[in-house]
Amino acid sequence: MFDLEQSITAWRQQMLSAGIQTDALLDELESHLREEMARQMRSGVAAPEAFAFAVSQIGSTEALRAEFAKVNSPTAVQWRRWGVIGYSLELVAYTVLQLRQLWRAEPSHQDLILGIIGLAVTLGVASAIWRLAPAVMGYIANQAVRSGIVVASCVSVVAWLVVFARFILPDLELTSGQFAVVFLWAMLPPVAFPAVVSGLDQGQRECA
Amino acid sequence: MLRKELVAASAEPLILSILAEGESYGYAIIQEIKTRSQNRMEWTDGMLYPVLHRLERKGQIKSRWVEAESGRKRKYYSLKQPGKKALAEHREHWAIVHSVLTGFGHQSYV
Numbered sequence: 001m002f003d004l005e006q007s008i009t010a011w012r013q014q015m016l017s018a019g020i021q022t023d024a025l026l027d028e029l030e031s032h033l034r035e036e037m038a039r040q041m042r043s044g045v046a047a048p049e050a051f052a053f054a055v056s057q058i059g060s061t062e063a064l065r066a067e068f069a070k071v072n073s074p075t076a077v078q079w080r081r082w083g084v085i086g087y088s089l090e091l092v093a094y095t096v097l098q099l100r101q102l103w104r105a106e107p108s109h110q111d112l113i114l115g116i117i118g119l120a121v122t123l124g125v126a127s128a129i130w131r132l133a134p135a136v137m138g139y140i141a142n143q144a145v146r147s148g149i150v151v152a153s154c155v156s157v158v159a160w161l162v163v164f165a166r167f168i169l170p171d172l173e174l175t176s177g178q179f180a181v182v183f184l185w186a187m188l189p190p191v192a193f194p195a196v197v198s199g200l201d202q203g204q205r206e207c208a
Numbered sequence: 209m210l211r212k213e214l215v216a217a218s219a220e221p222l223i224l225s226i227l228a229e230g231e232s233y234g235y236a237i238i239q240e241i242k243t244r245s246q247n248r249m250e251w252t253d254g255m256l257y258p259v260l261h262r263l264e265r266k267g268q269i270k271s272r273w274v275e276a277e278s279g280r281k282r283k284y285y286s287l288k289q290p291g292k293k294a295l296a297e298h299r300e301h302w303a304i305v306h307s308v309l310t311g312f313g314h315q316s317y318v
Protein backbone atom coordinates (compact mmCIF):
# COMPACT_ATOMS: atom_id res chain seq x y z
CA MET A 1 0.00 0.00 0.00
CA PHE A 2 1.35 3.42 -1.00
CA ASP A 3 1.95 5.73 1.96
CA LEU A 4 2.26 9.33 0.79
CA GLU A 5 3.72 10.79 4.00
CA GLN A 6 6.31 8.04 4.16
CA SER A 7 7.22 8.54 0.50
CA ILE A 8 7.61 12.27 1.03
CA THR A 9 9.80 11.73 4.09
CA ALA A 10 11.98 9.36 2.08
CA TRP A 11 12.16 11.87 -0.77
CA ARG A 12 13.19 14.66 1.62
CA GLN A 13 15.85 12.38 3.05
CA GLN A 14 17.14 11.79 -0.46
CA MET A 15 17.26 15.52 -1.19
CA LEU A 16 19.04 16.09 2.12
CA SER A 17 21.73 13.56 1.37
CA ALA A 18 22.12 15.09 -2.10
CA GLY A 19 23.10 18.34 -0.38
CA ILE A 20 19.89 20.37 -0.39
CA GLN A 21 19.96 21.13 3.24
CA THR A 22 17.81 23.98 4.42
CA ASP A 23 14.42 23.11 5.85
CA ALA A 24 12.76 26.15 4.30
CA LEU A 25 13.92 25.10 0.86
CA LEU A 26 12.81 21.49 1.33
CA ASP A 27 9.44 22.75 2.58
CA GLU A 28 9.10 24.82 -0.55
CA LEU A 29 9.98 21.93 -2.85
CA GLU A 30 7.67 19.65 -0.89
CA SER A 31 4.84 22.13 -1.29
CA HIS A 32 5.47 22.09 -5.05
CA LEU A 33 5.53 18.29 -5.06
CA ARG A 34 2.17 18.11 -3.29
CA GLU A 35 0.57 20.64 -5.66
CA GLU A 36 1.74 18.71 -8.71
CA MET A 37 0.56 15.43 -7.19
CA ALA A 38 -2.85 16.86 -6.36
CA ARG A 39 -3.23 18.08 -9.92
CA GLN A 40 -2.30 14.69 -11.35
CA MET A 41 -4.70 12.92 -9.04
CA ARG A 42 -7.53 15.31 -9.97
CA SER A 43 -7.10 14.17 -13.55
CA GLY A 44 -7.44 10.57 -12.49
CA VAL A 45 -3.87 9.39 -11.98
CA ALA A 46 -3.36 7.00 -9.06
CA ALA A 47 -1.35 8.23 -6.07
CA PRO A 48 1.87 6.22 -6.61
CA GLU A 49 2.12 7.28 -10.25
CA ALA A 50 1.22 10.86 -9.41
CA PHE A 51 3.97 10.93 -6.80
CA ALA A 52 6.55 9.44 -9.18
CA PHE A 53 5.60 11.93 -11.86
CA ALA A 54 5.81 14.91 -9.46
CA VAL A 55 9.25 13.78 -8.29
CA SER A 56 10.47 13.46 -11.86
CA GLN A 57 9.15 16.96 -12.65
CA ILE A 58 11.25 18.46 -9.84
CA GLY A 59 14.31 17.20 -11.68
CA SER A 60 17.61 15.65 -10.75
CA THR A 61 18.89 16.38 -7.26
CA GLU A 62 22.40 16.76 -8.63
CA ALA A 63 21.43 19.58 -11.01
CA LEU A 64 19.36 21.25 -8.30
CA ARG A 65 22.17 21.13 -5.78
CA ALA A 66 24.56 22.65 -8.30
CA GLU A 67 22.15 25.50 -9.05
CA PHE A 68 21.53 26.25 -5.39
CA ALA A 69 25.25 26.19 -4.68
CA LYS A 70 25.64 28.98 -7.23
CA VAL A 71 22.91 31.03 -5.56
CA ASN A 72 24.47 30.73 -2.14
CA SER A 73 28.06 31.48 -3.04
CA PRO A 74 29.08 35.11 -2.58
CA THR A 75 28.65 37.26 -5.65
CA ALA A 76 31.42 39.29 -7.25
CA VAL A 77 29.87 42.39 -5.73
CA GLN A 78 30.08 40.89 -2.26
CA TRP A 79 33.70 39.86 -2.72
CA ARG A 80 34.45 43.37 -3.91
CA ARG A 81 32.74 44.85 -0.86
CA TRP A 82 34.75 42.65 1.50
CA GLY A 83 37.89 43.65 -0.37
CA VAL A 84 37.11 47.34 0.08
CA ILE A 85 36.37 46.89 3.80
CA GLY A 86 39.50 44.78 4.37
CA TYR A 87 41.80 47.13 2.53
CA SER A 88 40.33 50.23 4.18
CA LEU A 89 40.84 48.67 7.62
CA GLU A 90 44.40 47.81 6.68
CA LEU A 91 45.10 51.41 5.62
CA VAL A 92 43.51 52.81 8.78
CA ALA A 93 45.54 50.45 10.97
CA TYR A 94 48.71 51.32 9.06
CA THR A 95 48.05 55.06 9.44
CA VAL A 96 47.40 54.84 13.19
CA LEU A 97 50.47 52.68 13.85
CA GLN A 98 52.74 54.85 11.74
CA LEU A 99 51.55 58.12 13.28
CA ARG A 100 52.17 56.63 16.71
CA GLN A 101 55.61 55.53 15.65
CA LEU A 102 56.40 58.97 14.23
CA TRP A 103 55.16 60.68 17.37
CA ARG A 104 57.25 58.45 19.65
CA ALA A 105 60.38 59.19 17.65
CA GLU A 106 60.15 62.80 18.93
CA PRO A 107 60.60 64.29 15.47
CA SER A 108 61.69 67.82 14.64
CA HIS A 109 59.07 70.03 13.04
CA GLN A 110 60.53 69.36 9.63
CA ASP A 111 60.55 65.58 10.17
CA LEU A 112 56.98 65.65 11.37
CA ILE A 113 55.84 67.51 8.24
CA LEU A 114 57.85 65.26 5.88
CA GLY A 115 56.52 62.19 7.66
CA ILE A 116 52.91 63.27 7.38
CA ILE A 117 53.41 64.15 3.72
CA GLY A 118 54.92 60.68 3.20
CA LEU A 119 51.94 59.06 4.84
CA ALA A 120 49.49 61.15 2.82
CA VAL A 121 51.28 60.35 -0.45
CA THR A 122 51.28 56.63 0.40
CA LEU A 123 47.55 56.61 1.15
CA GLY A 124 46.83 58.74 -1.92
CA VAL A 125 48.82 56.49 -4.26
CA ALA A 126 47.28 53.35 -2.76
CA SER A 127 43.71 54.58 -3.16
CA ALA A 128 44.40 55.96 -6.65
CA ILE A 129 45.73 52.56 -7.74
CA TRP A 130 42.75 50.89 -6.09
CA ARG A 131 40.36 53.06 -8.07
CA LEU A 132 42.20 53.12 -11.39
CA ALA A 133 43.67 49.61 -11.54
CA PRO A 134 40.43 47.77 -12.48
CA ALA A 135 39.90 50.07 -15.48
CA VAL A 136 43.54 49.82 -16.60
CA MET A 137 43.59 46.05 -16.08
CA GLY A 138 40.31 45.78 -17.95
CA TYR A 139 42.01 47.21 -21.03
CA ILE A 140 44.68 44.54 -20.97
CA ALA A 141 42.95 41.66 -22.66
CA ASN A 142 45.78 39.17 -22.31
CA GLN A 143 45.46 37.16 -19.11
CA ALA A 144 49.16 36.30 -19.10
CA VAL A 145 50.10 39.98 -19.30
CA ARG A 146 47.80 40.81 -16.40
CA SER A 147 49.24 38.03 -14.25
CA GLY A 148 52.69 39.20 -15.32
CA ILE A 149 51.96 42.68 -13.98
CA VAL A 150 50.99 41.31 -10.58
CA VAL A 151 53.99 38.99 -10.36
CA ALA A 152 56.32 41.77 -11.49
CA SER A 153 54.95 44.22 -8.96
CA CYS A 154 55.17 41.59 -6.21
CA VAL A 155 58.81 40.87 -7.08
CA SER A 156 59.62 44.59 -7.24
CA VAL A 157 58.04 45.20 -3.86
CA VAL A 158 60.04 42.41 -2.24
CA ALA A 159 63.23 43.50 -4.04
CA TRP A 160 62.69 47.06 -2.89
CA LEU A 161 62.21 45.97 0.72
CA VAL A 162 65.40 43.89 0.62
CA VAL A 163 67.45 46.69 -0.96
CA PHE A 164 66.03 49.22 1.46
CA ALA A 165 66.61 47.17 4.60
CA ARG A 166 69.99 45.69 3.67
CA PHE A 167 71.73 48.36 1.60
CA ILE A 168 70.11 51.75 2.08
CA LEU A 169 69.17 51.86 5.75
CA PRO A 170 72.54 50.65 7.16
CA ASP A 171 74.40 53.36 5.23
CA LEU A 172 72.26 56.17 6.55
CA GLU A 173 72.98 57.79 9.85
CA LEU A 174 69.60 58.86 11.00
CA THR A 175 68.04 60.34 14.08
CA SER A 176 64.97 58.45 15.24
CA GLY A 177 62.76 61.17 13.79
CA GLN A 178 64.45 60.94 10.39
CA PHE A 179 64.23 57.16 10.52
CA ALA A 180 60.47 57.32 11.01
CA VAL A 181 60.18 59.65 8.01
CA VAL A 182 62.35 57.52 5.71
CA PHE A 183 60.45 54.42 6.78
CA LEU A 184 57.12 56.07 5.99
CA TRP A 185 58.22 56.92 2.45
CA ALA A 186 59.84 53.53 1.90
CA MET A 187 56.63 51.68 2.79
CA LEU A 188 54.73 53.15 -0.15
CA PRO A 189 55.18 50.18 -2.54
CA PRO A 190 54.14 47.39 -0.14
CA VAL A 191 51.16 49.39 1.14
CA ALA A 192 49.95 50.04 -2.41
CA PHE A 193 50.56 46.47 -3.62
CA PRO A 194 47.19 44.92 -2.61
CA ALA A 195 45.51 47.57 -4.77
CA VAL A 196 47.32 46.21 -7.83
CA VAL A 197 46.17 42.67 -7.02
CA SER A 198 42.61 43.87 -6.56
CA GLY A 199 42.88 45.68 -9.89
CA LEU A 200 43.78 42.46 -11.66
CA ASP A 201 41.00 40.56 -9.96
CA GLN A 202 38.39 43.19 -10.69
CA GLY A 203 39.54 43.82 -14.25
CA GLN A 204 39.35 40.10 -14.89
CA ARG A 205 35.79 39.83 -13.62
CA GLU A 206 34.68 42.72 -15.75
CA CYS A 207 36.27 41.07 -18.80
CA ALA A 208 34.64 37.72 -18.09
CA MET B 209 10.38 23.36 -28.21
CA LEU B 210 12.67 26.22 -27.23
CA ARG B 211 16.38 25.68 -26.74
CA LYS B 212 17.50 25.13 -23.17
CA GLU B 213 19.82 28.15 -23.23
CA LEU B 214 17.04 30.45 -24.33
CA VAL B 215 14.72 29.13 -21.64
CA ALA B 216 17.42 29.72 -19.01
CA ALA B 217 18.18 33.22 -20.28
CA SER B 218 14.52 34.21 -20.20
CA ALA B 219 13.84 32.77 -16.74
CA GLU B 220 14.46 35.94 -14.74
CA PRO B 221 12.49 38.33 -16.99
CA LEU B 222 9.58 35.87 -17.17
CA ILE B 223 9.41 35.37 -13.42
CA LEU B 224 9.62 39.12 -12.86
CA SER B 225 6.85 39.67 -15.43
CA ILE B 226 4.56 37.18 -13.71
CA LEU B 227 5.23 38.73 -10.32
CA ALA B 228 4.62 42.20 -11.78
CA GLU B 229 0.99 41.11 -12.19
CA GLY B 230 0.76 40.15 -8.51
CA GLU B 231 2.05 37.93 -5.74
CA SER B 232 2.52 34.30 -6.71
CA TYR B 233 4.16 31.03 -5.61
CA GLY B 234 6.46 28.55 -7.31
CA TYR B 235 3.96 26.02 -8.58
CA ALA B 236 1.61 28.70 -9.96
CA ILE B 237 4.52 30.51 -11.64
CA ILE B 238 5.54 27.32 -13.46
CA GLN B 239 1.96 26.66 -14.54
CA GLU B 240 1.64 30.21 -15.80
CA ILE B 241 4.79 29.88 -17.90
CA LYS B 242 3.64 26.53 -19.28
CA THR B 243 0.22 27.90 -20.16
CA ARG B 244 1.45 31.12 -21.70
CA SER B 245 4.10 29.35 -23.77
CA GLN B 246 1.63 26.57 -24.70
CA ASN B 247 4.15 24.13 -23.27
CA ARG B 248 6.82 25.15 -25.73
CA MET B 249 9.09 26.27 -22.91
CA GLU B 250 10.17 23.20 -21.07
CA TRP B 251 11.09 23.87 -17.47
CA THR B 252 12.40 21.34 -15.04
CA ASP B 253 10.15 22.40 -12.15
CA GLY B 254 12.91 22.32 -9.55
CA MET B 255 15.04 24.76 -11.53
CA LEU B 256 12.59 27.57 -10.86
CA TYR B 257 13.56 27.70 -7.21
CA PRO B 258 17.26 28.54 -7.58
CA VAL B 259 16.20 31.41 -9.86
CA LEU B 260 13.62 32.65 -7.33
CA HIS B 261 16.18 32.47 -4.53
CA ARG B 262 18.75 34.29 -6.63
CA LEU B 263 16.27 37.08 -7.41
CA GLU B 264 15.44 37.33 -3.73
CA ARG B 265 19.09 37.49 -2.82
CA LYS B 266 19.59 40.26 -5.33
CA GLY B 267 16.80 42.16 -3.59
CA GLN B 268 14.51 42.18 -6.63
CA ILE B 269 11.75 40.11 -5.03
CA LYS B 270 10.64 39.21 -1.50
CA SER B 271 8.86 36.19 -0.07
CA ARG B 272 6.52 35.16 2.73
CA TRP B 273 4.96 31.88 3.81
CA VAL B 274 1.18 31.75 3.69
CA GLU B 275 -0.99 28.97 5.02
CA ALA B 276 -3.88 28.22 2.68
CA GLU B 277 -7.34 27.30 3.98
CA SER B 278 -6.64 23.69 3.09
CA GLY B 279 -3.76 23.83 5.61
CA ARG B 280 -1.24 23.72 2.79
CA LYS B 281 1.73 26.08 3.15
CA ARG B 282 2.90 28.09 0.16
CA LYS B 283 5.79 30.49 -0.21
CA TYR B 284 4.54 33.58 -2.01
CA TYR B 285 6.87 35.88 -3.87
CA SER B 286 6.30 39.51 -4.80
CA LEU B 287 8.14 42.18 -6.70
CA LYS B 288 10.22 44.86 -4.99
CA GLN B 289 11.19 48.23 -6.45
CA PRO B 290 14.61 47.05 -7.78
CA GLY B 291 12.77 44.13 -9.39
CA LYS B 292 10.56 46.55 -11.32
CA LYS B 293 13.62 48.38 -12.53
CA ALA B 294 15.32 45.12 -13.50
CA LEU B 295 12.21 44.03 -15.39
CA ALA B 296 12.11 47.28 -17.37
CA GLU B 297 15.75 46.75 -18.27
CA HIS B 298 15.12 43.11 -19.32
CA ARG B 299 12.23 44.21 -21.52
CA GLU B 300 14.35 46.86 -23.16
CA HIS B 301 17.13 44.34 -23.90
CA TRP B 302 14.79 41.70 -25.27
CA ALA B 303 13.12 44.36 -27.41
CA ILE B 304 16.51 45.20 -28.91
CA VAL B 305 17.17 41.55 -29.79
CA HIS B 306 13.66 41.22 -31.16
CA SER B 307 13.84 44.34 -33.32
CA VAL B 308 17.23 43.39 -34.76
CA LEU B 309 16.00 39.88 -35.59
CA THR B 310 12.73 40.98 -37.18
CA GLY B 311 14.58 43.73 -39.03
CA PHE B 312 16.61 41.07 -40.81
CA GLY B 313 13.46 39.13 -41.68
CA HIS B 314 11.90 42.13 -43.44
CA GLN B 315 15.06 43.02 -45.31
CA SER B 316 15.36 39.64 -46.93
CA TYR B 317 11.90 39.96 -48.51
CA VAL B 318 12.35 43.47 -49.93
